[in-house]
Amino acid sequence: MTREEIIKEIREKKSCLCVGLDSDVEKLPAHFPKTAESVLEFNKAIIDATRDLCVSYKLNVAFYEILAADGWRVMEETAQYIGQNHFLIADAKRGDIGNTSTQYAKAFLQNLPFDAITVSPYMGSDSVQPFLGISGKWVILLGLTSNKGSMDFQKLKVCANYLWEQVLVTTSEYGSAENMMYVIGATRAEDLERVREILPDHFLLIPGVGAQGGTVKDVMEKGSNKDCGLLINVSRSVIFAGGGEDFALAAREAASRFRNEMKDYL
Amino acid sequence: MTREEIIKEIREKKSCLCVGLDSDVEKLPAHFPKTAESVLEFNKAIIDATRDLCVSYKLNVAFYEILAADGWRVMEETAQYIGQNHFLIADAKRGDIGNTSTQYAKAFLQNLPFDAITVSPYMGSDSVQPFLGISGKWVILLGLTSNKGSMDFQKLKVCANYLWEQVLVTTSEYGSAENMMYVIGATRAEDLERVREILPDHFLLIPGVGAQGGTVKDVMEKGSNKDCGLLINVSRSVIFAGGGEDFALAAREAASRFRNEMKDYL
Numbered sequence: 001m002t003r004e005e006i007i008k009e010i011r012e013k014k015s016c017l018c019v020g021l022d023s024d025v026e027k028l029p030a031h032f033p034k035t036a037e038s039v040l041e042f043n044k045a046i047i048d049a050t051r052d053l054c055v056s057y058k059l060n061v062a063f064y065e066i067l068a069a070d071g072w073r074v075m076e077e078t079a080q081y082i083g084q085n086h087f088l089i090a091d092a093k094r095g096d097i098g099n100t101s102t103q104y105a106k107a108f109l110q111n112l113p114f115d116a117i118t119v120s121p122y123m124g125s126d127s128v129q130p131f132l133g134i135s136g137k138w139v140i141l142l143g144l145t146s147n148k149g150s151m152d153f154q155k156l157k158v159c160a161n162y163l164w165e166q167v168l169v170t171t172s173e174y175g176s177a178e179n180m181m182y183v184i185g186a187t188r189a190e191d192l193e194r195v196r197e198i199l200p201d202h203f204l205l206i207p208g209v210g211a212q213g214g215t216v217k218d219v220m221e222k223g224s225n226k227d228c229g230l231l232i233n234v235s236r237s238v239i240f241a242g243g244g245e246d247f248a249l250a251a252r253e254a255a256s257r258f259r260n261e262m263k264d265y266l
Numbered sequence: 267m268t269r270e271e272i273i274k275e276i277r278e279k280k281s282c283l284c285v286g287l288d289s290d291v292e293k294l295p296a297h298f299p300k301t302a303e304s305v306l307e308f309n310k311a312i313i314d315a316t317r318d319l320c321v322s323y324k325l326n327v328a329f330y331e332i333l334a335a336d337g338w339r340v341m342e343e344t345a346q347y348i349g350q351n352h353f354l355i356a357d358a359k360r361g362d363i364g365n366t367s368t369q370y371a372k373a374f375l376q377n378l379p380f381d382a383i384t385v386s387p388y389m390g391s392d393s394v395q396p397f398l399g400i401s402g403k404w405v406i407l408l409g410l411t412s413n414k415g416s417m418d419f420q421k422l423k424v425c426a427n428y429l430w431e432q433v434l435v436t437t438s439e440y441g442s443a444e445n446m447m448y449v450i451g452a453t454r455a456e457d458l459e460r461v462r463e464i465l466p467d468h469f470l471l472i473p474g475v476g477a478q479g480g481t482v483k484d485v486m487e488k489g490s491n492k493d494c495g496l497l498i499n500v501s502r503s504v505i506f507a508g509g510g511e512d513f514a515l516a517a518r519e520a521a522s523r524f525r526n527e528m529k530d531y532l
Contacts, residue, residue: 060362060369062366062370063369066369069338069339069342096326100288107332123411127415146363149389153388156424
């Protein structure tokens with residue numbers, strides 16, 4: 001999916017919502033047996049209930065790898081079920097020497113139908129380039145993450161900048177706003193203005209709204225650019241909004257609420 | 267496997283060799299069909315040929331994920347085939363918010379029989395802690411990696427230290443030398459003395475010998491501590507030493523050469 005196509009979807013749906021399918025088998029509504037097959041069934045119901053309200057889905061790979069080979073198959077079938085009309089993100093946080101990153105790039109962006117993969121910057125340019133080598137696909141680089149531990153290194157001063165700022169400055173040279181986005185946690189909304197100084201054009205993938213405490217309002221006001229430039233991810237607060245047999249309806253209602261908060265800004 | 271057990275194995279075998287099963291299906295000897303099943307068969311032959319020469323095996327997860335669900339199964343069966351007498355590393359370079367790291371920890375350290383997993387430090391303490399929460403298992407944290415891109419961030423100055431030094435200082439508080447090791451590239455041998463100033467006791471997992479250009483001699487001389495304190499990984503230069511039907515013998519000969527270089531120091 002190209003940048004233009006993403007922007008068009010956002011405008012038409014008046015939504016920059018990304019639904020995070022962190023489908024922890026242990027947290028499925030009680031009537032599901034705790035199997036890989038249940039995760040697939042759950043995902044399909046959530047997707048059917050939210051398709052028109054969101055422009056993107058993000059699969060957190062950890063929740064599939066915990067189910068081993070069956071989990072990998074469920075991830076694959078979920079991605080296929082979503083189809084081509086949503087920006088499809090593998091939240092995998094990979095990154096290794098070039099030789100190895102090439103394998104991950106093929107695994108997620110060629111063998112699986114993901115549009116984008118999240119990548120950790122710690123190993124630098126040659127760990128990121130193989131992902132950018134796949135035409136029509138995107139890298140979403142970890143910039144400033146939403147968790148408490150982000151203070152440990154991302155907030156260290158490197159020359160005049162914080163490390164996370166330097167990561168943005170340096171890595172924005174690796175690709176362009178047509179094939180790179182950045183993860184910036186909603187819990188770091190106070191830093192979004194600085195992000196926009198460094199990266200006026202790039203799309204940002206924003207986790208941390210909902211269960212982690214960030215708000216749509218803060219993010220939209222401080223992080224939007226002329227093209228919106230945001231994919232706001234909500235995972236648990238949407239998919240586990242209800243724990244009963246009507247879980248899909250509850251998810252739809254939660255997604256609607258988040259989408260309505262976005263609507264006014266789009 | 268405990269620290270004491272690792273040291274005992276190193277002393278008995280006079281080897282700190284870790285064989286890296288980066289078993290790229292595209293690079294298998296020509297007589298193998300390019301299937302997941304071939305990777306398993308290849309791995310078993312390599313393991314049989316090198317078991318007595320090495321103390322550790324490292325599976326680079328990317329080379330299995332590229333084969334999707336079948337690859338995951340091959341990774342699992344390879345790990346089981348290796349058994350309990352070698353220190354078994356999942357080279358996965360994971361790390362995410364706590365909730366997600368917990369899933370990865372279970373996937374690799376509980377559901378699969380790995381002793382250790384490599385983890386990226388970028389997201390800080392709460393991304394690493396869930397891996398340390400699994401009793402008897404190890405985290406191997408990326409310190410100073412062997413690739414060119416390591417200059418981009420790891421070599422940035424943060425106060426008086428380089429970032430990689432600060433990563434070592436800060437993260438060594440997360441656990442102990444009984445449940446944490448560090449990845450330090452052999453191509454950075456000039457920095458090993460500084461590593462030992464910060465971490466006199468920890469084991470180091472050293473990639474980058476062989477195809478990437480590092481040498482056993484440099485690493486042993488500059489990186490050893492009183493317990494050896496090193497696992498020197500060689501991947502391609504061992505497993506792809508021969509491309510014919512005698513590939514396992516060629517791998518054994520290559521592993522022997524690396525092991526003989528270590529012997530004098532042990």
